[in-house]
Amino acid sequence: MILSIEQLSVSSGEKKIIDRVSLSIRKGEWYALVGQSGSGKSVLSQAIGQMLPSNLRMEGVINFNEHNMMSLSRKQLGDIRGKKLSYIFQDYQGSFTPFRTIGQHFQEYQKVHGINNKETRRMQTLEALESVGLDETFYNRYAFQLSGGQLQRASIALALMFSPDLVIADEITTALDSVSTHRILELLSKRQKESGCAILFITHDWRHVRRYATRLAIMKSGEIIESGGKHRILDHPQHEYTKQLIKAAPILEKGLPSGLDGEVSYESTFC
Amino acid sequence: LNNSSVTEEEDKHIHFLYNFSTNSLDPHVDSSYVPLRAGITETLIRLDEEKLSIEPWLAESWEGEDGQNWIIKLREDVKFQNGKVMDAEAVKMSLERAVKENVAIQNALKIERIDADGYTLRIKTTEQFPEFISELVNPNVAIIDVTETDIVNQPIGTGPFKLTSFVPGSKLELERFDEYWDGASKLDQVTFSFNEDANARTLALKSGQVDIVYRPEVESLEMLQEDEAIEVESTSTFRVHQFTMNLQRKSIQDVNVRRAIDALIDRQEIVEKILLNHAEVAVGPFLPSLPFAPTYDSQPSGENVAIKYLEKAGYKMKDGKMQKNGEPLTFTLLTYPARADLPLIAQVFQSDAKQIGIDVEIRQIETPEEFMASNRDWDLATYSNLTAPRGDAGYYLNATYHPTGALNFSKADEPELTAIIDKLNQTVNQEDRAILAEQAADYVHENMINSFVLHPSTIVAYNKNKVVNWVTTKSEYYMITNELDVK
Amino acid sequence: MNLLSVKQLTKLYNGQEVVNNLSFDLQKGECLGLVGESGCGKSTIARCLLRLENIDSGSIFFKDQAIENLRHRQLIPFRKDMQIVFQNPTAALNPKLKIKDSLLDPYIHYRNDLTLRHFSFTSKEQFVLQLLDAVGLPASLAGRYPHELSGGQRQRVTIARSISIEPELIILDEPTASLDVISQAEILTLLTELRQDLNLSYLFISHDLAAVKQLSQRIMVMKKGTIVDQFPCAELFDDQRHDYTKELISIF
Amino acid sequence: MKDSFMYLSIQKKYRWQAVLLISFTIIVIIACLYTFLYLRHDPTYTNLDRRLEGMGLAHPLGTDHLGRDILTRLLLGGQQTIGFSLMALGVALLVGIPIGLISGYKRKVIDRIFMRIADGFLAFPDTIVAIVLSGLLGPGIGNLVLAIVMVKWVNYARLVRSTVLSESQKEYILIARTNGLSSIKIMRKHLVPHILGNVLVMASLDLGKIILLISSLSYIGLGAQPPVPEWGAMLNDSRPHFQSSPELMIYPGLAIVVVVLITNLIGDYLRDHFDVKKEVQR
Amino acid sequence: MVRILICKFLEVLFFLLFITFVSFLFIRLAPGDPVLTILNVDELSVSQEQVEALRTELGFNKPVLVQYGLWLLNFIQLDFGTSFVTGQQVMSMLLTALPATLELTVGAICVMLLVSIPLGSLSALYRDSWIDKISRILSIIGAAIPSFWLGLIFIDLFGVRLSWFPTMGRDGFISLFLPSITLGLAISSVYVRLLRSSLLDSYSQEFIRAARARGLSEGRIFLFHAFRHSIPPVITVFGVSLGSLIGGVVVIEVLFAYPGVGKLIVDAIRQRDYPLIQGYILIMGIIVFIVNACVDLSYRYLNPEMKMKERENN
Numbered sequence A: 001m002i003l004s005i006e007q008l009s010v011s012s013g014e015k016k017i018i019d020r021v022s023l024s025i026r027k028g029e030w031y032a033l034v035g036q037s038g039s040g041k042s043v044l045s046q047a048i049g050q051m052l053p054s055n056l057r058m059e060g061v062i063n064f065n066e067h068n069m070m071s072l073s074r075k076q077l078g079d080i081r082g083k084k085l086s087y088i089f090q091d092y093q094g095s096f097t098p099f100r101t102i103g104q105h106f107q108e109y110q111k112v113h114g115i116n117n118k119e120t121r122r123m124q125t126l127e128a129l130e131s132v133g134l135d136e137t138f139y140n141r142y143a144f145q146l147s148g149g150q151l152q153r154a155s156i157a158l159a160l161m162f163s164p165d166l167v168i169a170d171e172i173t174t175a176l177d178s179v180s181t182h183r184i185l186e187l188l189s190k191r192q193k194e195s196g197c198a199i200l201f202i203t204h205d206w207r208h209v210r211r212y213a214t215r216l217a218i219m220k221s222g223e224i225i226e227s228g229g230k231h232r233i234l235d236h237p238q239h240e241y242t243k244q245l246i247k248a249a250p251i252l253e254k255g256l257p258s259g260l261d262g263e264v265s266y267e268s269t270f271c
Numbered sequence B: 001l002n003n004s005s006v007t008e009e010e011d012k013h014i015h016f017l018y019n020f021s022t023n024s025l026d027p028h029v030d031s032s033y034v035p036l037r038a039g040i041t042e043t044l045i046r047l048d049e050e051k052l053s054i055e056p057w058l059a060e061s062w063e064g065e066d067g068q069n070w071i072i073k074l075r076e077d078v079k080f081q082n083g084k085v086m087d088a089e090a091v092k093m094s095l096e097r098a099v100k101e102n103v104a105i106q107n108a109l110k111i112e113r114i115d116a117d118g119y120t121l122r123i124k125t126t127e128q129f130p131e132f133i134s135e136l137v138n139p140n141v142a143i144i145d146v147t148e149t150d151i152v153n154q155p156i157g158t159g160p161f162k163l164t165s166f167v168p169g170s171k172l173e174l175e176r177f178d179e180y181w182d183g184a185s186k187l188d189q190v191t192f193s194f195n196e197d198a199n200a201r202t203l204a205l206k207s208g209q210v211d212i213v214y215r216p217e218v219e220s221l222e223m224l225q226e227d228e229a230i231e232v233e234s235t236s237t238f239r240v241h242q243f244t245m246n247l248q249r250k251s252i253q254d255v256n257v258r259r260a261i262d263a264l265i266d267r268q269e270i271v272e273k274i275l276l277n278h279a280e281v282a283v284g285p286f287l288p289s290l291p292f293a294p295t296y297d298s299q300p301s302g303e304n305v306a307i308k309y310l311e312k313a314g315y316k317m318k319d320g321k322m323q324k325n326g327e328p329l330t331f332t333l334l335t336y337p338a339r340a341d342l343p344l345i346a347q348v349f350q351s352d353a354k355q356i357g358i359d360v361e362i363r364q365i366e367t368p369e370e371f372m373a374s375n376r377d378w379d380l381a382t383y384s385n386l387t388a389p390r391g392d393a394g395y396y397l398n399a400t401y402h403p404t405g406a407l408n409f410s411k412a413d414e415p416e417l418t419a420i421i422d423k424l425n426q427t428v429n430q431e432d433r434a435i436l437a438e439q440a441a442d443y444v445h446e447n448m449i450n451s452f453v454l455h456p457s458t459i460v461a462y463n464k465n466k467v468v469n470w471v472t473t474k475s476e477y478y479m480i481t482n483e484l485d486v487k
Numbered sequence C: 001m002n003l004l005s006v007k008q009l010t011k012l013y014n015g016q017e018v019v020n021n022l023s024f025d026l027q028k029g030e031c032l033g034l035v036g037e038s039g040c041g042k043s044t045i046a047r048c049l050l051r052l053e054n055i056d057s058g059s060i061f062f063k064d065q066a067i068e069n070l071r072h073r074q075l076i077p078f079r080k081d082m083q084i085v086f087q088n089p090t091a092a093l094n095p096k097l098k099i100k101d102s103l104l105d106p107y108i109h110y111r112n113d114l115t116l117r118h119f120s121f122t123s124k125e126q127f128v129l130q131l132l133d134a135v136g137l138p139a140s141l142a143g144r145y146p147h148e149l150s151g152g153q154r155q156r157v158t159i160a161r162s163i164s165i166e167p168e169l170i171i172l173d174e175p176t177a178s179l180d181v182i183s184q185a186e187i188l189t190l191l192t193e194l195r196q197d198l199n200l201s202y203l204f205i206s207h208d209l210a211a212v213k214q215l216s217q218r219i220m221v222m223k224k225g226t227i228v229d230q231f232p233c234a235e236l237f238d239d240q241r242h243d244y245t246k247e248l249i250s251i252f
Numbered sequence D: 001m002k003d004s005f006m007y008l009s010i011q012k013k014y015r016w017q018a019v020l021l022i023s024f025t026i027i028v029i030i031a032c033l034y035t036f037l038y039l040r041h042d043p044t045y046t047n048l049d050r051r052l053e054g055m056g057l058a059h060p061l062g063t064d065h066l067g068r069d070i071l072t073r074l075l076l077g078g079q080q081t082i083g084f085s086l087m088a089l090g091v092a093l094l095v096g097i098p099i100g101l102i103s104g105y106k107r108k109v110i111d112r113i114f115m116r117i118a119d120g121f122l123a124f125p126d127t128i129v130a131i132v133l134s135g136l137l138g139p140g141i142g143n144l145v146l147a148i149v150m151v152k153w154v155n156y157a158r159l160v161r162s163t164v165l166s167e168s169q170k171e172y173i174l175i176a177r178t179n180g181l182s183s184i185k186i187m188r189k190h191l192v193p194h195i196l197g198n199v200l201v202m203a204s205l206d207l208g209k210i211i212l213l214i215s216s217l218s219y220i221g222l223g224a225q226p227p228v229p230e231w232g233a234m235l236n237d238s239r240p241h242f243q244s245s246p247e248l249m250i251y252p253g254l255a256i257v258v259v260v261l262i263t264n265l266i267g268d269y270l271r272d273h274f275d276v277k278k279e280v281q282r
Numbered sequence E: 001m002v003r004i005l006i007c008k009f010l011e012v013l014f015f016l017l018f019i020t021f022v023s024f025l026f027i028r029l030a031p032g033d034p035v036l037t038i039l040n041v042d043e044l045s046v047s048q049e050q051v052e053a054l055r056t057e058l059g060f061n062k063p064v065l066v067q068y069g070l071w072l073l074n075f076i077q078l079d080f081g082t083s084f085v086t087g088q089q090v091m092s093m094l095l096t097a098l099p100a101t102l103e104l105t106v107g108a109i110c111v112m113l114l115v116s117i118p119l120g121s122l123s124a125l126y127r128d129s130w131i132d133k134i135s136r137i138l139s140i141i142g143a144a145i146p147s148f149w150l151g152l153i154f155i156d157l158f159g160v161r162l163s164w165f166p167t168m169g170r171d172g173f174i175s176l177f178l179p180s181i182t183l184g185l186a187i188s189s190v191y192v193r194l195l196r197s198s199l200l201d202s203y204s205q206e207f208i209r210a211a212r213a214r215g216l217s218e219g220r221i222f223l224f225h226a227f228r229h230s231i232p233p234v235i236t237v238f239g240v241s242l243g244s245l246i247g248g249v250v251v252i253e254v255l256f257a258y259p260g261v262g263k264l265i266v267d268a269i270r271q272r273d274y275p276l277i278q279g280y281i282l283i284m285g286i287i288v289f290i291v292n293a294c295v296d297l298s299y300r301y302l303n304p305e306m307k308m309k310e311r312e313n314n
């Protein structure tokens, strides 16, 4: 068990944004979180890394790697964040500070996590970029000089740099077109297999759940209404809302409601 | 005054604070006259402050019976601050430079030719010009060594102090000139600085930053006087604050209206309450102590007198307004802020006039001379004028009452008066001149061509525990002298 | 009869061909799907067809009349027969206008040249209600401002506005891209119904193959400014499809 | 800078401020109206026997150096200062908004010409223009207003222009164009309501600046003329009495501070108000 | 590259022509002229013919355009004319006074930075805390206080009552304190608020969240990410409000009898010293132009996006 959340509530003033949610993620699994817009998925994901805005209060228990996240000092949190637990956000452009180059981001990242030799840092950066298919010309580029897909790849490289135990990916492809989306997810899945990390994958798109997830949870209005194995939920949804959600998904070909055969292998189109 | 007791043993130093600033020290051009006032330069002729007549200074004597050919003998013991001897040739060059650099001086001196011979100057004026010698009092005719290169920042004169440094708009540092012809000063150094804000000047004296302050804030004098260490001196000047009447305006053309206006001006109260007694009530243009100032009978004044004059002129009070033929009497009164008391006088007049049903519209302007000359849609103007800047009445009478005068804003064109002035311009003899000037002044008063309010005083405050031999002059020309000393 | 026919349309931005030599026809009552990855020029085509953008070469025939060179005034009779729905409904509604005012905007301007067949009303209020009803929105929204609506509701409002003058052609530029799955499905259903009820023609732009397949009769596949494939919907899974089309299918 | 707000984004917090502001404003207006309708003292009546009196029943705030009632002058000065500032602002708006609208919407030649002119105007430091202009035209509040208009209109034109430029890229303007609206109608119906918010915010913040500018120019003697009791001019008049009767400078100074404070608070309030809406829209 | 230089050059030329022409027009069309001041009518007798003669000599009777042409001709030869009042070269007068003004301005900017950076940063970092509230109240009040009034209070307090600083003039470093503190405080309230809101804006950006997620310390985030991102709006406002800063300098210089260009120009306006006014406007225009060019350059440095775009275009 990498992460276990028990009875977590987040509230803003009187209003409860997340209401007693429990959830656990196992080592190396791809855990999908699906649900209505504004149901609190992003808030939940930020609560895990203790990154909520100051006006939100939270209670409950978050255990990450046997640490109780709530009781850690800022320093300890800083060590965990980025090293053991890393994030990829939807807004690819915004994930990079606009006036620093990609290389500088990697450098700074390694520096704060204790790698002191500049040359080592540079080598590792190039390696990491290489692993997501970006060559060294990207090292000195700024975020605005990369396409959305390239930036998301850089984010992935950054997030997986220290082989974290858990990567939280919050709607990382909604801003990309379908072709790029596909390539990014393929890459993420490949890198996950290599590094063995767990992924908390927040999405709206059933196709991605069907293709990559092992388990999933469904959120609505701050609560998890259903959770379990992928096949169980896709084939036998219990909750009314889940049924609606599945029904509403656009279908290209007939006969693939469960996604069982969605895992057909096909040529990876990138590289 | 905490610093005042700390007088330096080895260095005798005085810090003087003046109320105008200048960006140039060119003695021939700078109209703030700082080089002369700071004791750097001197003129050939000076004003005797007691007798209020002219006396030789760098000159020894002069002659010029015909009023056109002048012979000036120079002192032979005068040296410039660079050690050169001041002879007639140097003076000639200096005068020529003044005329060349300064149109105003060129106009004022009317020099046709100068000949130099040892220590004697022969000067011919373009026309008969009896005031010529008194014009030489003008600080812009100071004698400097024109062979020096940087006259603007480093003028070399003959005065008791020589310049060591100059910060434009801020201050001069001066040092004793040991070879001064009239006996070197006992002071080692003098700082002559500028500040145009009267408050700031007062504050500087109070905080002990400076020793002598020229024109401190009138309102703060009481407070200054409470300080044991501070002496406040006040001396009337040759200046007069007057109401200029625009004789081209219909209502003003009536002498009774002019008299009413004159009667409305509450001089005593203005002197007491606005200038806090640092002024002298004026009836005519010339300071009473001047030899040619007429004596006047005391005249009734006040609202009732004014109303009587107005009734004589055909005005009646109706609906609270002074009217004639259904037309209410109103005045447009010009004033300008450069002399801070003028707008106040204007406002007091406005308020007083309102009491007898006359509406006065005050219009504030920036440059009064230019405005009054080019705009004629005003009735009255507060104006301040030097009436005998160099101890002679010729300048004021010519400028203000002669039809061709540049300051004749009343547009006075009285043949009788013009004749007196013309005659004055031909007369060389001082006594005869005085009589003519008096006649003119009487005529002005009789016909109320302008109305005079007061002669403002120059106020100087200084630290009497330190400063010795300070003299406040009427002409305001002579400030830092070789006599000045510290205790 | 071809409602719209485009011949060799080319559009340059900064000297670069964004739309390159493109030709296609659109029949009356038909829905033509246009797919392609982002940045391939789909929105540019939409803007060119409406003449919001001047084209660099080629011709556009609307109801067999060339409109590529017409001026503002001359275009008005054509424009009242074509409408557009944009991807981002927030930007497409003036935030300072109430919903009802936004809805009536086109009608007010074309009112004199219009004869409405489907909508009949006696007052503007009534018209607004009919429009809202047509897209399945409650009447209570009429008095609100756009920011008080959800994304899906806003998109319905823009659709309602586009059908208010009963145009013959509606260009739908990714109308569902910013919505969640449930709203997406609802909008697609709504569009299908409206097309049948009002006999509309659509040019449906999207990069979502499934959505396009659901709505259209024919599909065009676009890549880098040119059309690489064009086929009836039923032939989507045929073998002779272009490689790019196959890739799109495969990643779906 | 998209949202520069001074206060919390929680709306409840605004309420007391709004109440405070409105009551302040009303007090100021009433005070000015009071003198307008009923003057107990003639603001120009000088009484040299009663100069520099302290507070008292007859003169609640005492008298000035000419024995005039300070309260009356202060309140009348409020009318002058605020009135002329509003006038300057109003004229600047009337000039700036249409020019900005046209140049932002029409672009091309008009815009280019405008931009050049605006650049030129911006090259002159605004306060300097005001100083030079009112110095040269002669002191007087009319000239001062003219000078302020000259330097301020550009700001509004620019603000409007940039708002219009960014708004007219938005799709609702495109749609309005496909709907056959003429340029004038688009400007009137779609753009004007949009710029009003921004302009209002800027104007209310500007008002304070203009009041300060008018009074500082009056203070260095370039503004209102005596005996008009403009606040800056009152300050200037009281300068000689700074040592002996500092209250003469305190009253008008405080009056300026309070009024500028109020206009600034209103400006901030409006800015937040408009910003909060924007947040929701996003 | 050459083309760009030529364009820039033309732009500068156009700009100079514009401001000199407009200011020339204003100056000459305004009522009043310096002839009577030059002739010192206050003390010397002058006849009306002499006045007219001087007016003709100085060319005031010629049409404005001709006067401008003549001025321009001299200007091209780098001759800015001589002051009517002092007879000195206008440029040398301005250049002697300029360092004082620059000192004052730099001093004021330093004060402004010293006040607004800590205050603005703290109130953004500790939003809604007491320090935020206090700095907000201070900055609102600060924006409402006329600078000359503040200056008088300072003079009274620190100059007279406490005698810490000289009240006037320019006499070494110490005399710089009061004027630059007054001016600095007067302008800093704007920047406190600006920096605060700009920082808050930065902190609401996604990249800050991303940096936190990477485990960077708050101090590092502030220094290397948030603060730098907040500078451009501050600089923009600085460039735009440079004019009012220069105007503020005038008021302060008059108040403190500080011998800078501001005091020079107020005197020049009073005396209608045309060449000096003209020269002043020209110099200030150039300074504003240079500063704004620097502001543009700093954008390029702060915002790599602009720098790259520029490079592509060349």
Ligand SMILES: Nc1ncnc2c1ncn2[C@@H]1O[C@H](COP(=O)(O)OP(=O)(O)OP(=O)(O)O)[C@@H](O)[C@H]1O
Residues within 6 Å of the ligand: A012, A017, A035, A036, A037, A038, A039, A040, A041, A042, A043, A044, A053, A055, A056
């Ligand atoms: N800082 C905050 N203060 C107050 N409320 C907040 C804050 N952040 C989020 N919320 C509220 O919490 C709720 C959940 O937001 P969240 O971003 O987690 O939704 P989501 O499930 O990620 O939705 P989406 O699919 O659209 O991303 C929303 O109603 C939102 O308004």
Ligand SMILES: Nc1ncnc2c1ncn2[C@@H]1O[C@H](COP(=O)(O)OP(=O)(O)OP(=O)(O)O)[C@@H](O)[C@H]1O
Residues within 6 Å of the ligand: C013, C014, C018, C036, C037, C038, C039, C040, C041, C042, C043, C044, C045, C207
């Ligand atoms: N006004 C413009 N100026 C310059 N280039 C433009 C302009 N508008 C669009 N482009 C460029 O034209 C290309 C096509 O843009 P377009 O918006 O038509 O793409 P799209 O297919 O609609 O993409 P998306 O699916 O993201 O909406 C893009 O590369 C874009 O950068």
Ligand SMILES: [Mg+2]
Residues within 6 Å of the ligand: A041, A042, A043, A170, A171
């Ligand atoms: Mg989210």
Ligand SMILES: [Mg+2]
Residues within 6 Å of the ligand: C042, C043, C044, C173, C174
């Ligand atoms: Mg598009």
